Amino acid sequence: MGLLSAGSPSPSWLPPFALLLLLPLHVSAEPRQVFQVREEQPPGTWVGTIVTRPGFTYRLSEHHALFSINATSGALHTRATIDRESLASDVMDLVVLSRNEQRHFEVQSSKVPNLSLIKVAAALDRELSRSSVASLVIFVNDINDHPPVFGQSVYRVNISEEVPPGSYVKGLSATDCDSGLNANLKYSIVSGNELGWFCISEHSGLVTTTASQVVLNISARDQGVQPKFSYAQLVVAILDVNDQRPLFSQPDGYQVSLAENSPSGTELLVLSVTDGDLGDNGTVLGPLVAPRRVFRLDPVSGKLSTISQLDREEQDHYSLQVLATDLGSPPLSSVARVNVSLLDVNDNSPVFYPVQYFAHIQENEPAGSYVTIVSASDPDLGPNGTIKYSISAGDNSRFQIHGQTGVITTKIALDREEKTAYQLQIVATDGGNLQSQNQAIVTITVLDTQDNPPVFNQVVYSFVVFENVALGYHVGTVFASTMDLNTNITYLITTGDQRGMFAINKVMGQITTASIIDREEQAFYQLKVVASGGAITGDTMVNITVKDLNDNSPHFLHAVESVNVVENWKAGHTIFQAKAVDPDEGVNGMVIYSLKQNPKGLFTINEQNGAISLIGPLDINAGSYQVEILASDMGVPQRSSSFILTVSVHDVNDNPPVFDQLSYEVTISESEPVNSRFFKVQASDRDSGANGEVAYSIIEGNSGDAFGIFPDGQLYIKSELDRELQERYILLVVASDRAVEPLSATVNVTIILEDVNDNRPLFNSTNYVFYFEEEQNGGSSVGKISAVDKDFGQNGEVRYSFENMQPDFELNTISGEITSTHQFDRETLMRQRGAAVFSLTVIVTDQGLPKPLKDQATVQIYMKDINDNAPKFLKDLYQATISELAANLTQVLRVSASDVDEGSNGLIHYSVIKGNEENQFTIDSGTGQVTLIGKLDHEATASYSLIIQAVDSGTVSLSSTCTLSIDVLDENDNSPSFPKSTLLVDVLENMRIGELVSSVTATDSDSGDNADLHYSITGTNNHGTFSNHFSFSGSFIHRHSSHNPPSLPHFLLLLLVVSLSTSG
Structure with missing residues (x-):
């Protein structure tokens, strides 16, 4: 319950x-x-x-x-x-x-x-x-039937243009009469903050900068199932400074995938850059560091798109750099990398190279003999690049091709006399069912032992050619001959020149350039040249080495660079290392560095590794220097390139901030509302610029995140305070400058919370139960109530009282002790009130101002019994009867006593203390039930008088007695008996009728009707001579004697049988 x-x-x-x-x-x-x-x-x-x-x-x-x-x-x-x-x-x-x-x-x-x-x-x-x-x-x-309500409909505030991010703007507050989630308010900016210049604390409504005049619409929304809203306006007038770098939405880089056959103009993504600044301090995108004529970046929308169709087989990945720079003074920038991966599509058919194959085989070679192998390539990936070969034309009854390897073998033995040459057309198909546009032509010559194929005069030819030579430049000549007379030999390049960089005069064997050769693309070629003499061919290998020319300038790995230095760096201090590469070889690719522009001769560069170091003092007033670095190769003619390094000079941060006090102490009321600003710490820094700008933060002692500090040192209340949870805070506040290597100072701020009467006193129990022993003198202690008040001073002092006047008890207002005013008798209370319990209401009140707070509790006082009442039987005399033939364990009677005491004092035990010397009876000590345990005999003992005692279970027990009178009822359990079994009586024959003959007497041990005797003659009185006159007296008289029967002798013995019975 x-x-x-x-x-x-x-x-x-x-x-x-x-x-x-x-x-x-x-x-x-x-x-x-x-x-x-x-x-x-x-x-x-x-x-x-x-x-x-x-x-x-x-x-x-x-x-x-x-x-x-x-x-x-x-x-x-x-x-x-x-x-x-x-x-x-x-x-x-x-x-x-x-x-x-x-x-x-x-x-x-x-x-x-x-x-x-x-x-x-x-x-x-x-x-x-x-x-x-x-x-x-x-x-x-609760139902959500109340909307939040702002204290004002319009709030206005002006803030300085130089306030740093996180500065206080305004605290807005709304209230809601509902409860629970229906009154749990969350604040948000619903409009006016499209550029994200402000943020609002969702729970407290505190607005801070994250930068001209802005009107913010603020909403307060409760958390009900069907939430209700309230709105207010905040008009903020601020001026911008360039204090925030542009920020890409993904500072760690962007990953983009694009199908390789996407058309020109395909959008890859829209780069999102935010800058908390305004106006010229806002963000401008660009430039884009990327391959020319491939990608385009719209500097306004941030849209990155292709400007040409891409081919994964030429390049499968691009790494782009995007620079976002604002127009502030000085400008701030950020760089983001965009990685573009091209996805393969089946846009390439298999391509044979070479397209023409020549092979020969001796006649009569067994079936399955190797003829040649064809090869096609497909730059696509996966199934799109998997090739299957098949014979599309030619004598496929004599030749076969392996679908995966391209190996051509014979099906039967060939006979030169039947046919001397065969020509096959081979088609290659990829996994996407694209077929090669040009089929491979395989010419197979059947030889006998007397055939003489063309033979080159060199097994291998080697030629050298410079890159960038003109088209048609003569590279070298090959020559082949044959022993057969009148045979014309023709030459053909079959492999090693897939891009068609070379051509060969098919009659003279002169090899010339067919395209501009670039060593940086390929420095060595190995060509296979076939010489045909009729149907018979021979081949050789031609190695062509491309010699380097100085046709490439060094290029820097940095597009735009800047470096920050401090004014007191000494000569020899390395500030930057340039890095340039040249793809040429030898001296043509050897890079040396120099300074093309060296302001005031303050810098030097190591020509070997590009390390730039100082050779003179820097001037902080100059702000920055533009150093142009030149990278040159050692080729002839020499080639070079340059880039600009911006060297920004910063103040030496040699002065830490200094607080204006060694420590601070402030006292505030614990009831101060959230967002209240209550104190400001101040530190100064003798440095200039960012080195002298001071920002503040709390680093220790702020348990529960109770306080916050704005960048200007203004402390404010961040969450609700409660002195009863914590009465003192010692905050460690740090003041740091904004240098590259910042210096800082710390100070202790002690915040003491002043108590308000915001806690009512609370009893340590809402229902006190005391047990008070009856018969105690007035003034005896009943019990003590106790309450505590978490407040301090008089706000926490408590006084006790009864809600109503109590004539029976007194309550000490200070200690809370309850005492009796008189003596109590529990049994009297039970008779008068029906209960020996008092139910009181007690009040505790603190001494706080302006209005004391209170609590109440109930006090139940139960009168504790003492053993002052003896048990009392319902009767002093109990009477019972029982048959003398009653069986063992027959219940006789239950005596009952009561004791108005309670507990063990009222717990009664029964016993027989007198009258049961024969142990004929027993009594149940708990119930008072008297039971027969012996054998009764009414004739021996006709009644019993038992003295029964009832004793309570008190420490000092009390008792009383009663008498139980038990009558043993007689049963007809004894037969009558004559004193003698035979009685002799002499009678005269002439006795008169009715005359008494004799009297007999019998006895019976029973009583009552059971002992009332009846006599009768039951035998040998056949003639009715005798009768008993009175059946109960035993007297016999003569009945018939008018004459003597003639048969009777003179002396006669008569035998009478007398029967005896009782009335039982």
């Missing part, structure tokens, strides 16, 4: 209702039933239905203004429209479970805010139960 505890702080999210539900006798209810209802619902809205049982009725413990319950179905409904915001300030005080005198329940704390748990602490006596109680907790859920 769970209840919200009284006196706990109301949660900010929603206020709950706790209702006590009265249930019928012995109804098993859910321990705690929780429901939710949204605010602003109309009266009669269904909230939920409790778990019920048929045949029972239900009601709330008291009439509630907001809720009602159906007595039979258990359905809960609202009685009125509920506004959560009007409930948020209510303090709900709950009394937990009245009528708990037997302490069947106890309250335990819960981890859930404002929730206590009530658990069963003792077994319930169902015989005494009249109702059950369960708790209903109804949460009123």
Whole structure:
């Protein structure tokens, strides 16, 4: 059973209702039933239905203004429209479970805010139960029915043109009457910040620079499911300085993939560059360092596109450099690299080289003999470049080709007399089904042993040619001859010249240039030349070496360079190393360095490695120097190139910032709002320029990120302060200049939070339970309550009081100790009040100004019993009867005593202390049940008188006694008996009728009817001579004697059988 505890702080999210539900006798209810209802619902809205049982009725413990319950179905409904915001300030005080005198329940704390748990602490006596109680907790859920509200509709602020990024602009604040996420506000700039000059703290609304007049529209949005907005304007007037470099959206570089057959003008990407500055300080893109006539960069839009169609087979990757430079003074720039990868498409057909093949084979060679191999190439990748060969024309009944290798073999043995030569056409197809445009022609000659092929006069020819010679330049001549007469020999280059750089006179064998040769592209060629003499061929290898000419100038690896130096660097200090390369070889490619432009002769360069160093002092007032570096080769004629190095001179940063105080101490109220500026530290730096500009930051002591500092040293409150969590901060503030190698100084700023009365006192329990022993004198201590207040001074001083006047108890206002005012008797309280418990409400109040804060709790005082009452029997005398034939363990009677004390003082034990000397009976010590354990005999003992004692279980026990009188009931368990079994009587024959003959007497041990005797004659009285006159007396008289029977002797013996019976 769970209840919200009284006196706990109301949660900010929603206020709950706790209702006590009265249930019928012995109804098993859910321990705690929780429901939710949204605010602003109309009266009669269904909230939920409790778990019920048929045949029972239900009601709330008291009439509630907001809720009602159906007595039979258990359905809960609202009685009125509920506004959560009007409930948020209510303090709900709950009394937990009245009528708990037997302490069947106890309250335990819960981890859930404002929730206590009530658990069963003792077994319930169902015989005494009249109702059950369960708790209903109804949460009123907030709906987002209030928009945020700004304090102003328009805010205005002016800031200096030189404020650095991160400087304070304005703090905007809005409030929302809702709760939870519905009141959790987030701020954003919705318009006016298209260039990203400002940023706003999402949670606090603090606006800072990130730079002419700008109107920002600020929104505050709550976090409800259907969020509500509020808007305000912030008019900011600022002037720009060039203090920010252009920033590419991807400073680490861009990766772009492009299909190789993309048309000219294809857009690769749009480079995005931001610069927090304005006007001339803004960003201009360019130049683009890239291969000429390949890519173009639009300096306005940032669009990078192709200006020609690209071919992956010529170049599969491009690395571009883009420079973004603003127009500020001095200008600032950034470089980004764009890597362009070309994706392969199947845009190349296989190409045979050579196109014409000559082969010969001896006749009668077996089938499968090797003839020659053809080769085609396809520069595409993957399947697009995988080639398959096939014979498209010719005698494919005698020849075959391997589809993957291009090896041609015979299918059968060839006969020269049948045919001396064959010609095959070979086609090559790639994996994308593109076929070679020119088919390979293979001429195969069948030889016999007497054939003489042409033979070159050299096995290998070697020629040398300079690069860049004119077209048709004679390189060299090859010559072949044959032993056959009248045979004309022709020459053909078959391999080694795929690009067609050379030509050969087919009759004379002269090799000439067919294209301009560039050694830097290819420095060596190996040609295969075939000589044909009719159908028979021979071949040779021709090696051509290309000699270098000085046709390339050195080129620098740097397009644009700048370097920062400081004014006090000494002579010999290396400031930069130039690097240029020349693709020529030998001395034509050997690079030396010199300075073409050397302002004031301040610089020197190592002609071998390009290292530039100082040879004189630099002037800080010059600002920068333009040094032109010349790279020259050693060729004839000599070739060279140059580039400009900008050397920017900076002030020597030899003075650290100095604070105007050794330390600072400031006191602020803990209730100061977020974004409040409260103190400014100041440091100065004697250097100039960036070396003398000081920026501030907090590096230590700022626990919880409570404070912030603007670049000008202004401290402000960054998050809510709470002196009770931390009353003092010691911030370590560092002042750093803006040098390349900055210097800094630190100072301690001690911030002391001044207390405000923002914490109400809190009891350490919402429900105190004390046990007070009865019969103590007035003034005795009952217990002590305690509360703490996190505030300081009188804001944290607490005073205790009762909510209402209490005649029975006193409360010390300072210590919280509760004492009694008189003596109590627990049993009297039970009779008078129905319970020996007092339920009090206590108040604790702090002494804060202007308005004290308070808390309350309940105090339950239970009178603790002492053993001052002896057990008392319901009767002083108990009477019982039992048959003498009763079986063993027969229950005789249950005696009962009560003790108004409680606990062990009221726990009774029974015993027989007298009258049971024969151990005929036993008594159950717990229940008082008397039971027969012996054998009874009424004739031996007709009654028993037992003295029974009831003793409580107190430390010093008390007792009382009662008498149990037990009568043993007689049973007819004994037969009558005559004193003698035979009685002799003499009678005269002439006795008169009716005359007494004799009397007999018998006895019976039983009693009552069981001992009432009856006599009768049961045998040998056949003639009816005798009769007993009175059946109960045993007297016999003569009945018939009018004459003597003639048969009877004179002396006669008669035998009478007398029977005896009782009335039992």
